[in-house]
Amino acid sequence: MTARWRPVLAPAVHLRHDRVRGADLLLLPERVVVLEGSAGAVLRWCDGKREVPEIVRELARRYPGAPVADEVPEFLDRMREEGWLR
Template identity: 55%
Template sequence: MSNDLPWRPRVLPSAVLRHDRARGADVLLLPERVVVLHGSGRAVLDLCDGSRTVDEIAGLLSDGADAPHVRHELSSFLHRLRTEGCLR
């Protein structure tokens, strides 16, 4: 796969998204670690199935007027999770 193609983020196959009643929050469960999701984190990761680019996900999540801000925040969030080994 070429590095110049738009990134299509995908949650790792070994990860599980679920709601944790004890924490009262959605979580991303990975081997030996739990990532607690806040705000729209779950909605974002539900869209990270490898079929959509970051721009496409941002378009689905924004109302149009706020698209540049949503794109910036989304990109930052996804790259942080990628760096931590949660996304491909």
């Protein structure tokens, strides 16, 4: 992953919270992905303005002790591979 990458949701992808399910969702053309755990919280920081290290620092500050330095970049890479982030 490029440290200078500023992740943002792909144009056809929308992040929404479903109050009925109590879960965050990615709405894609003809598909809905139910996100688990803190995935929605991570994706909310992906606004195209912040670089990955900044997102990791902020999440580490908000969730002390969580393994964000290892897990968040890997998660963002997977989301990019799926085509959900650019």
